[in-house]
Amino acid sequence: MLVANVDPEEIVQSARVQGHASMRRDPELHSLAYGSRYAVGDIPKFAFPEESSPASVAYQLVHDEMQFDGNPLMNCASFVHTWMEPEAEKLIMENINKNLADQDEYPATQLVHARCISYLANLWKTPKGVKAVGTATTGSSEGIFLGGLAMKWRWRARRQKEGKDASKPNIVFGANAQVALEKFARYSDVEARLVPVSSRSHFALDADEALKLIDGNTIGMFVILGSTYTGHFEPVARMAELLDDLQARTGIDVPIHVDAASGGFIAPFVYPDLKWSFELPRVVSINASGHKFGLVYPGVGWVLWREEANLPKELIFELHYLGGSEETYTLNFSRPACQVIGQYYNFIRLGRQGYTRIAGNGLANARLLSRSLEKIGVFEVLSDIHRPKGESYYTVTHPDANDDVHKVSATPATKSPDDLFQKVQAGVNQLLKDDEDINRFNAGLPVVTFKFTPEFKAEYPLAHQSALSLLLRVKGWIVPNYELPPHCADVQILRVVVREGLSEDMIDQFIRDLVWALKMLTEAREDVQALLCSKDPVVSGAPMDPIPQAQLSHNGREEVSPTTLAERDQSGKHLFLTAKLDKMSDYAKDRLHARKNWKEAFAWARENLTNARDSAWKRAHRKGIPLGEHTLGGGKSPESKAKGQASYSGAC
Template sequence: MLSRHIDAEELIAQCREHPHKKHASHHGRRGYHQSWRRDEDASETPKYTMPKVGLPSKSAYQLLHDETALDGNPLLNLASFVHTWMPEEANKLIVENMNKNLVDLDEYPAAGIIHNRCISMLGDLWKAPKEGKVIGTATAGSSEAIMLGGLAMKKRWQEARKKDGKDYFHPNIVFGSNAQVALEKFARYFDVETRLVPVKLENGCVMDPNDALQYIDENTIGVIVILGSTYTGHFEDVELMSRLLDELQARTGLDIPIHVDGASGAFIAPFAYPNLKWDFRVPRVVSINTSGHKFGLVYPGLGWVLWRDESYLHKDLVFELHYLGSTEYTFTLNFSKPAAPVIAQMFNFLNLGFDGYKKIAYKDLRNARMLSKALDSTYFTVMSNIHRRIDTGEMSSSSSSDLSIFSGRERRHSNDDPNQYIPGLPVVAFRLSDKYKKENPHVKQEWIQSMLRAKGWIVPNYGAPQGAEDTEILRVVVRETLSEDLMERLIIDILGVAESLMGTDTMFAESHRAQGLHHPDHEHARPEKDNFGNGSTEEGPEQVGFSLSRNLHYTFDKLGFYGLTCTKKTLLSLIDIVHVENDRWTERTNEGAGYVRHFDLGGPTFTNAEYEFVPLYPNHMFMNGTGMTAYSTTGDATTFKHYVVADDLALREGISTSQPRFPVLSSPRRLQASDNLNPFLVVLNADMVFRRFRRVQAAVACSELNDLIDLTLQLAAKIYHQPLIDQAKIAAATLMKIVHDEDEDAEMEEPADKYRKEKTRKTRRTGNSTGASMGSRLGYVVPDPGPNASTEEWLEYKIYQMSGCDLPDPPSDEDEDELPTEPLILNDDDSSPFGVTETVNTSERVRNWLSNSELPDPDAEVIDT
């Protein structure tokens, strides 16, 4: 990561102008830490210049501890290959050795010896030829290891070319376009031309060795074959690449070496696919790299690179170090390096042994297959292959019968030995199925990533590599810490998200309907206040122009053909604010603490909030040029302007789309506090109106208004957000409360809130909440109470309907503008490890699926071996 120098003064100046940041803290204090500790030790500590006087260690700890608490939860980070957990004893060993420098061999000879033993073990694991002298080194990760592997190939090629009197200034290297950035970095940093072999979707987005051949010539220093593509987990075919290069050599005399990028695969293949030939058994493989910090199961900061024989390392690359009377050699980019990761790697080798690594690889692959099968049989197409059986062939006849290391529970799973399936990493790469996309064309795959993030899971959605760039891929890396229980939960959440986006009653739905109207709106007059002469934002009791009071809003809200929401700018600011609070809420909840979201309604985002009209059904309500006249009074003078439905269905001064739109409305602070508008209430009311609007098939709005509708729905979803609660089974109920410094809103909300909370609690406890939630934000169903219902029952049913369920509309159009419901999370449902409510239909479906799937039956007989 490259970081730029930050000038604190400049930063403060910029923040004064920034629409979101300017309110975050007192201007003058932005360059300083804000500590919460009672002794306030950190309050004078600058952030971007070194403090003159240091902090007590406790305060420094507290500051950084708090700041790093904002990081994501590594357990739920399914985006990363990097390992996140080691046993207590390993942690102890790491702490004991964290002050040792691996390169100080004189001072720390033990670390050096352990390093050498690691190389020997890895050489053995990767089947290094007995006759050769395997040589290798620890690195910071696979990236450094790849640089060293590439450099060695370059030097060897140059040497050979020099010897033959040929040009040695134009080296190139060949690898698939699916390569991790480290490979391209090597090429750029070391002046080697990159020859990217485009990949194909049908190949699983990996390099086809046959395609690679055409990129090779006499200047090719080597081919890098990837054992475990970062995109899909597929293994590229090292053996085939080698065979084709043998044939090439026979035809042309070109002798092209292979480097295997086994960043992840070199710690999976030896244990899970022992018969797969990808390592030093293939004579053309001259070097292999791996990441100790991926499936080597060590914390970040460790990679390895090994050469099949020391002759592959040019003498110019190797530096001599003399210590304890003997000579040691180094080939690294860095001189100093921490010894602790190397020691931690040896801890794993000793503690797990071959069988331990094998068990973990099997378990990871089993869980990955479970996820793959669940996704493949529902709304997704799985692009990774590790769940597809190979019925015949050499690979399936591997050591699948060697199950002696498994006992008890593991043996029950023995029927799904990975060797029965296509080899690959425990990675699940998937995309929405064509059928799902056809039936739900409005759904964007990236929403799945965002919605899973709201549930705590980090599942990236990214573009496929060159050659298949039109495809987006969602990817889950299954690591040791992703247990079967968590996997089941993940399946429920992914399917639940896919289901919640289906149909028309979703917060994102229907935006495609307006596609015909989508066009760049840049030239069109923006609905700025300047477009309207009398618009004024002056504060004071004598407000003029288009300003909106609470009562006016209430009146407009009653009119079914308008939605009134905030402007895009205000919505974006509010989304930011609520998002930050939601993250904190989730964080605290997962730590087992309670948290009440705080929104300062006296803050400028709220007091300067601006609003816009969204005309609904304009073709019906404003036919044939009829429109709306808006009046404004300044002193004695009253002015007005007439607005009609323009060609793009927005309200404008004329029907042309270049006419100014209806201006934004401000809501200045009134002397009479009860007249002040709360933008949250506006948005929550608009949310109800827009949800209903989008249920109507023929409902259309122009792109700008569609954006406003989308943002309004997004903000409401965030306001209704419920945090993911961890397995800790937090029993305490967490209430969302909008705290503000004007209590007239609170006064109005209180009775309804109290009633709703009590009722919700009752409903949950009495189990009157079975059935599918059908998109309800409450997460459960409140059935229609029927004609003899009490007022309370009827109100509860109304609240349920307002929460976004897709039940039919109520028979009458009576008062639907109760105050917004706030989510209540009561975790008295022991059956859910997370305490989150879930759509019953999805979880039931998953359970059914699990029980009918090919997966091992937990009650099946234990296979005796």
Template sequence: MALHSRVPEDESGVELEINPVYSREKSCVIPRYRLPDSGVLPRTALQVVRDELILDGNARLNLATFVTTWMEPEAEQLMAECSSKNMIDKDEYPQTAELEHRCVNIIGNLWHAPHSEAVGCSTTGSSEACMLGGMALLWRWRARRRAAGKDTARPNLVMGTNVQVCWEKFCRYWDVEPKYVPLVPGRYHLGAAEASAQCDENTIGVVVIMGSTMDGSYEPVADVNAALDALAATPGGPDVPIHVDGASGGFVAPFLQPETEWDFRVPRVASINASGHKYGLVYPGVGWIIWRDEDHLPEDLIFKVNYLGGEMPTFALNFSRPGAQVAAQYYNFLRLGHDGYRRVQQTSQDIALHMSGEIAKLGPFELLSDGSDLPVFAFRLRDDVTGYSVFDISERLRMRGWQVPAYTFPENLTDMAVMRIVIRNGFSMDLANLLLDDLRLQLQVLEHHPQTQMPPELQKKRASFAH
């Protein structure tokens, strides 16, 4: 490392630099939980922070996250240029606002929105988008109930136990009863008949996931729609809308499974969210929410502000946030086009199918999914495999830098521990084969050196931490 020359003390006698030479580290303590008394040179601060960050895992080897970990240098440059622009200041940054408007319409077209002018906005991620979609369902349900002279005290939302935690947050924050459909062996996501059976006059909607985080499988949007149609046709049957949580599948299904009807082609779908920072191929954080039309976005949720240089509507939960991710999303749309997105997602799926097929051949494992929906698959140890667990495999892979999560399934299947691999753009076939080689090696080590069996209570704590 290059030595930094010492700088003179300022007029108050305070040295402006902490000399970064490691041999002097003892006398140059960096406080962690309070502001230092004086500052340091930019390069010194950079080195200190970089030194600590090398303890993080390598994002490219993180097979747990759905979030984008690689972008082209040109996209990174564009994001750096736009990071100081505040997305909410549409009067000051009108062209950034125009790029957001274009992205909303591109996504609306991709999801077969019924009108050429799509209704939606960008968000900080799918969690915020889910909140907005849930709020619109709740407000519209209240309006219908009040118009019919009925009470609005007990709203509920139907979903599988495999939903992302943001839906649990929505129900708690807005005092909505969550009605969970449990998973069962052989069905690891929401079932249509089971969802319909949970609905009643107080149901504001059903959440259907295009790409469960548990195993990467798509939930049957069209089947849920048909079941809700049948329910509505019964005497006094409720008319229940659908929100599609397309956090990951919203940018996969249109390119890899274009014939699958899950979007606004399905009549009961009122709104759809997706993460631009997942298979939308943008660094975190950006999400998108699109409604079927203006009628599905209640006017009460739209606010108008006029203190940023001009009056403008806003219906996001967050306010100030950088415009960099929106610019990068538009860059991807322009750079890749429909064919480019299809090729990128197809490559990820080809790698996922290759890996799941090889893992199935290893012997100890059985697949829960193979990557034929999302480029994501989950697998577990066969019941007759003893001496080690998926948590042991996960820990040993981490010794080589691979982050492959091990976790237990939700309520009703908590005794089933699995591993999951997420394939994203930037994870090559070469890396996939290196991971397979390491997995084979670690299995040999564990088979010859079985791990001590943990007490059940410790296994649960470990599973909870891993999840």
């Protein structure tokens, strides 16, 4: 991640309080983690520290700072795996100092790496007699880049052999693609042709629309097995059929790289009959993330090519300076070997049976959550893994293809959390009787995406999904709220990734906390309306009266009497509190998860801002800085008060 450099001198000096005490020079406190030179002094955040620190001090500082991170187990935003068995962790720690690039020095590690490639080639249905090749990566982003480069070089060689122009390559993929796909196109100077998505295409690639964007300059296609936005699988087999027909008609040969970052460790186990991998000749390469549903800590990924002919030899480097002759095709050189060893542990520990059970449990819990959300009555679920085959969010929301049984009601959350939860659980229990047959349902990732119903938004126009996401953060849940891809960007959705650690018990608690957040959101409507209709410009965010010119003394400084200073201390809040309450909430957002509710967080923000105001007034007066004679509240003139009231007489 790119970050900008910060000048610590300017920041620290401008914020330092006069007389600030420091314990840096007390040698007796260096060895105590909570009494060290950093307990009161400055933590060196930007400038390299000049002196060393005891190990216990350094550990405690870093340990404490990490407590401000969210809880990985309750992070419903991320696809990345967050738990491994103690035996796996032990293996990782035993091999954490090994470099995967040192092939000659660590032959056993290279053997494990080769076995993982063979396991995946078998898992992704490489035809008999075909020798797949592949490599471990740091993640799917690197795998996508390597797969895209191979397609570009093969396309360029073919165009040059035919005597055709090879200066304008393009690649086609859905507008729902993860940023890694767009990075490849931009960094490799390849035109990205994005296929618009819609509810009809399940917010993923529309194969027929994609075909319209292909021409002789198309190096290949990225097809996604598991959309980051909604979890839908894109139609790999359908796209392959269309490209086969295109080649038969026009001679244009367009290969497919499958981005199976998440689906590569889901589909083979729970959807074994789904055609998406190397059994389709059109699919030339596949990437997957071991640190997602491969169940390994970050970061390890994999990329495989169907056969050696799909990987141009010009891209492979041969190294001789590590003691032997080695071939490599990666973007990174040095990288940890321990995650590859952790992946191998999972393969032999879990096998097909274990991976199938874990993936199946995740999908079952995702269906449970989906149905629970629909039973609450204020959400539409856009993901389709809980719907029988042939039904989708599109068919449910369009009257001409609608089924009354699957309509989403719009009952506002006015009951207590316990009553609502009992209603949800009773309805879900009836739907779980035949849930064992996974083939009844649409294929996809264990991902649940949802949004407010139009009826709920009409009844509660001030209730925003972003506020719901923030309230869930109070309870510790990290649930992102984001816009759908272009052409659907006016729709915002919430997403929960159901990983292995999200059990049924946790889903029960999540629903309880979600209902609580809904009640907070809906019951606050009257409070928010009152604030918006407030006559106080500080709260409502209305324009302030103009500030009169200050009376200056002979030396250019403002003449300030004790009475004037008292009035300013009483009314100076207009310098710091002119923002609306939603601006204050931004200030309090980082601390919100540690507070009981949003009201307390707002009070906390107001108190801290008021203290800052008082300090600023005193510093300004001490330095003789002219600030004007404008006052509010008790110091405001009757004429000004009348003017302010007139401004708001018709606001609400």
